[in-house]
Amino acid sequence: MSVKRLLCISSEGSAQARACCGELPGWDVCVVDSMTAARKVLAQQHYGVGLLLDRGDGSGDDGIERFLNQHHETRWVGVFDAQRLDQPALRELIAAHLFDFHTRPVDALRLQHSLGHAHGMATLAKNKAQQRRIGSQSSHIDGVSDAIVRLRAHIDKIAAVDAPVLVCGESGSGKELAAQEVHRRSQRASGPFIAINCAAVAPALIHSELFGHERGAFTGATRDKQGLLEAASGGSIFLDEIGDLPLDLQASLLRFLQERVIYRVGGTRTIAVDARVITATHVNLPQAVAEGRFREDLYYRLSVFPIRVPALRERKEDLPLLTDLIFNRYAEERSPQLKGISREALQAMARYDWPGNVRELINRMRRAMVLAEHRLITPADLDLPTAGPICPVKEGLGSSRLSAEKVAIGESLARSGNNISQAARELGVSRMTLYRLMAKHSISP
């Protein structure tokens, strides 16, 4: 018979546990005397099944709910004094968090049955989670789709070569994550990873942010300041939204890439900098080059090793794994009775196009986890239609997508009373992205 492992929380130690439950044949029992001790054990190793022997006086009730919420992957069986069940709060807690419960005096055989059942259920869930994790290895980019498997392999190869990398992909698809992964898997992993969003820094400041300045270079420059490129020496610098870098800075960046030295603003001496440049953009850089907004020579320098992060709609097979991971990551925020996600919700997710990609998925899941009123998340909790009507396609796929994007933005702005932050949150994109999309669709704020 294989040994089943049980974590038992008993305030009076193993003697009380034995007196209460009898021997538990076939179980390897670890007894701890408090939730604090149980937390320590669970931080080290996973227990599929837990037994909570209630003190009987209600003195530990405050922390129980928080504890059970944090450790929802363990199936908990509780033992209580019968009169305690008169308390509505405790009844709710049992219904929401426990796999099963018993009243004292405990019927040892019945307890063994419910622990056995909990073990069976925990094993099923563990196998499912393990299967889904196969392929993720130690990468932070989660997914089992061919597209993500290829992306991880591509990053592994590129990381080994010390050359510039250009990451392209839609908003929220994981460009920054890919950039971090390139750094983490490179020889420079122990050095700094410094990120700057070129679209978010005022053009007047970005030069000195990147290259630093000498004292007296401009009003307010009271002392020498190191720039981010210098700070990234020995590591990588991530220039996000590189398409928004002003043209004069594009020239300075090109010089740095060619000569590996920089000048601080107001400085005359060259400073050698050993930083790998990783850039990202959601815009079509070749088009920006054609329109004269981006230097062609810089584009060729930066795009020696391009990485394309696939949109979520191109890898819908990843949805179950990603939702699982998001569910676990934000488990503490969820409404207590929530146990998982319904099949209908997963189906609705698979039908949806995810214009805001993984970030939108995270936002919709977090909102649903807080607002859900049932045991499983429904399509309505995610604000997704149950079964989409099949519309006759009157226009090409590209135009249909564009019209849908425009409608979604318009509706969201209307709902939020033109509040950009609120609409961006609802759509699962950043404010900058929303402004850009509004400009693209000629929507005025």
Ligand SMILES: Nc1ncnc2c1ncn2[C@@H]1O[C@H](COP(=O)(O)OP(=O)(O)OP(=O)(O)O)[C@@H](O)[C@H]1O
């Ligand atoms: N494959 C993935 N596995 C796990 N988490 C992911 C994955 N892809 C993206 N994420 C998560 O989604 C969120 C958005 O990712 P990230 O910030 O890298 O996107 P982005 O493409 O840089 O977005 P933006 O264009 O808005 O800057 C982050 O919380 C990130 O951790």
Ligand SMILES: [Mg+2]
């Ligand atoms: Mg980003």
